[in-house]
Amino acid sequence: MTLAVVLFTQDLRLHDNPALHAARAGADQVVPLFVTDPAVAAAGFAAPNRAAFLAGCLADLDAALRRAGGRLLVREGDTAEQTAKLAAETGAASVHVAAGVSGYARRREQRLRRALGDRLRVHEGSLTAVPPGAVHPADRDHYAVFTPYHRAWQQARRRTPLPPPRTLHTPEGLRGAPLPAATPTARSLPAPGEGAARRAWQHWHGDRYADLHDDLAADGTSHLSPYLHFGCLSANELARLAERRGGPGAEAFVRQLVWRDFHHQVLAARPAAAHADYRPRKGGWHRDAREFEAWREGRTGFPIVDAGMRQLAETGWMPNRARLLTASFLAKSLRQDWRPGAAHFLHHLVDGDLANNQLNWQWVAGTGTDTRPNRVLNPLAQADRHDPEGAYVRRWVPELAHLPGREIHRPWRSPHRPAGYPDPLIAPDATGHRLRASRHDAPADTLF
DSSP states (O other): OOEEEEEOSSOOOSTTOHHHHHHHHHOSEEEEEEEEOHHHHHTTOOOHHHHHHHHHHHHHHHHHHHHTTOOOEEEESOHHHHHHHHHHHHTOSEEEEEOOOSHHHHHHHHHHHHHHGGGEEEETTSSSSSOTTSSOOTTSSSOSSHHHHHHHHHHSOOOOOOOOOSOOOOOTTOOOOOOOOOOOSSSOOOOOSHHHHHHHHHHOOOTTHHHHTTOTTTTOSOOOHHHHHTTSSOHHHHHHHHHHHOSHHHHHHHHHHHHHHHHHHHHHHOGGGGTSOSSOOSSOOOOOHHHHHHHHHTOSSOHHHHHHHHHHHHHSOOOHHHHHHHHHIIIIISOOOHHHHHHHHHHHOTTOOHHHHHHHHHHHHTSSSOSOTTOOOOHHHHHHHHSTTOHHHHHHOGGGTTSOGGGGGOGGGOTTOOTTSOOOSSOGGGSOOOOOSOGGGSOOSSOO
């Protein structure tokens, strides 16, 4: 009898899971393992909303494994130590894990290899549709500009999605910790787990996605990003399914999956971009704790910015157009360092993904991969374009709901402005120039 261990990380699913598929194909018995590692919390990644969503995803994964005849074993402690300990207890011939892209994931893999030697099997392409490094320019280890990467991605060979295992045999008697539980700070989170993820995809047709993904009031994005972040959905399978559907909406959605892959390949090649400028910036940042606090609380005096920040605090999510314009307001209009803003997003976002969050913040701040680093998203122009009747602002800034039409975006001009709503932090004519780029110049779905 041969036995394999599968270490689940950000691939919490049975469908199209290369690590699980390889373990099942190469061993008589399989032990699915998840390690609750205190180093994740120490690094600041165990934000309450994601911890609560993760707990639900693990419960869903355990239920799915039990239906196949197995179960999820949970251990607590250092991931490499606990995995090596389990391998020794069970006499495992192999340990399988999905390849990650962050500095933390790379260090974890190195420690696993030191502990397990050639028994470790690392599987590329579990977290993205095209593995980082699979395509690159002739003279560099990664693409720094999206458009040539997109062309290369379209020509890359992608593996056929793998079926879920019909049966699993997990040995009895292995002792583990209870499934984790956590309490979110947001008032509501999406239903967690692979089952909910697949239902969400099936029910979201996205026929008008190309037209509606930036319409803040229409809420036309996919809402699939939490499932992609935790691996409840395979980006590879999702791209195939969208391509099979076809049409402009599917094409636009696949483009956003390419943006996601693009950011992962940048971070894989440059892990320091999670905290350091990808491209050097001339000049320093403006520092003003009062302005940052007003931005964080949704009290900037610019209703479209305040609406996005309040939605983030209340729900742990906001559409990508709101993420772009609120981030631009902090980094470009207020000229504050992108890093505290990115940290605030990661603290609240249920889909907070290091590659997408940090590199999109750098894109907005002009320190990242944007070929137009001086680009500014004027919040007033963005409001007029993406919330023309003010429905999005009325939902999240209810004290302004009585203001008619576009008047809601400029309350300082209205005689009906409520007394408690703040004055603009900066003069409205100092917020920046109107965005003149096409819609394809920026990441657009919920993949921020």
